[in-house]
Amino acid sequence: MISIVVPTLGRPSLAALLDALAAQVGELPDPEILLVDDRRESTDELAVPEALAAYAKVLTGPGAGPAAARNVGWRAARSPWIVFLDDDVVPAPDWARRLLADLRVGDLVGGVQGRVHVPLPEHRRPTDWERGTAGLAEGEWITADMAYRRDALADAGGFDERFPRAYREDAELAHRVRRVGWDLVRGERAVTHPVRPEDRWVSLRVQRGNADDALLRRLYGPHWRTDLRLPTGRRHRHVAVTAAGALALAAAALRPLARGTNRTVLGGAAVAGTLGWAAGTAEFARARIAPGPRTADEVATMLVTSAAIPPLAVTHWVRGWWRSRAQRPGTGR
Known part of the structure; x- marks a missing residue:
């Protein structure tokens, strides 16, 4: 069994992620998809594709940032492996198959990171914001796509909720997971992380x-x-x-x-x-x-x-x- 935890603010990018998961969820053994709705104020329900309805559950987050939302997700999950995905990534068509291969690791491995691809413009040089996003491809243990054993998360105490932003909270968790004796490795599965449109400031x-x-x-x-x-x-x-x-x-x-x-x-x-x-x-x-x-x-x-x-x-x-x-x-x- 594998649990997939997605903290979300209900951004439009979530639909692309869920559609990609719906296309291959059947390849996973007894999957569980936990969407943690971390919007502070919203009366809209998250739209879940019909193909995922049997596997998905929407949880209410505390509205305190992704670290706290992920804690809600993994603590409610039922599987020994928890896969964290950000709501603005798109898993590759073979993501589920490669995930299963990535998780066939030794008992001392507590986490397996996926590969992140950030598409950049081909007709011009990237902007400052685009280059900053592209840095995710080189980041270590980022939760854009990161799988942890439940035991490793429990040993480390989960994400530190003193970090309210999507910034450093994943690196800090990885440090504590290593410090309590678990190994972290890179896998072969991949997600695409498009550059989110932003203003000049x-x-x-x-x-x-x-x-x-x-x-x-x-x-x-x-x-x-x-x-x-x-x-x-x-x-x-x-x-x-x-x-x-x-x-x-x-x-x-x-x-x-x-x-x-x-x-x-x-x-x-x-x-x-x-x-x-x-x-x-x-x-x-x-x-x-x-x-x-x-x-x-x-x-x-x-x-x-x-x-x-x-x-x-x-x-x-x-x-x-x-x-x-x-x-x-x-x-x-």
């Missing part, structure tokens, strides 16, 4: 994830990125750029009030801060513009957001650091 909204990074730093200490096998970020550069900008603004504001040498020093500090901010912002913008399509709209968006992201990222980090001040290294579940 999406890169600003995703900076909220910095608050989750601050919590991870509290829980796992200074080497949290290495321990959780996460790529190096730009936080230190963002701090430097933000500090340079703050110095320039503060010095410029205080200079008219100063006299003599102090006025000169503040003038120099304002110039130095401005140059540092400009250089850091230009480097960041260039790093985002160079691999992209370089259209006028994309370039304009990158210039504006590259100026806004460093202080926004730092603000979210500080907010997360303050909120998690009671946590200490080693207090991860």
Whole structure:
């Protein structure tokens, strides 16, 4: 028996996922599909294809994010293997057959990750948002398609519900699963993860994830990125750029009030801060513009957001650091 857990906000992409599962659900032994409706306010029922009606059950999530919704799903599931799928992926036509093969693993393997394919435009370079989504293909233990043994989830305590976003909560769980003695491996089944349409300001909204990074730093200490096998970020550069900008603004504001040498020093500090901010912002913008399509709209968006992201990222980090001040290294579940 295999249980498939899908946390969802009722997005249109859910229909494509369910249609793909309906086409091959008969290949799975005694399947169970648990849809966790995590919408805070909705009177609409989730539409389930007739071919899945005998296997699917809709559960009500707490509206507290995907980590909490997945906990509702796997704890209600009946099988020894729980397969987590995001509601915006499309399983390949042979997904069910390959899933069965992937789960024929040794007793010490607690989880098997599927492969994620992100289709990108063929006629142009990808945008910043498209490249960010494409990074899912290289991610480790992401729950776009991740199967866990129930025993492994129970040993690790499930997903940590202190992580309210679809960001880091899967890597953090994988770290705890490995820490309690289970192995994780990659399988051969595959899903497609289309790039979700977003407006030009999406890169600003995703900076909220910095608050989750601050919590991870509290829980796992200074080497949290290495321990959780996460790529190096730009936080230190963002701090430097933000500090340079703050110095320039503060010095410029205080200079008219100063006299003599102090006025000169503040003038120099304002110039130095401005140059540092400009250089850091230009480097960041260039790093985002160079691999992209370089259209006028994309370039304009990158210039504006590259100026806004460093202080926004730092603000979210500080907010997360303050909120998690009671946590200490080693207090991860």
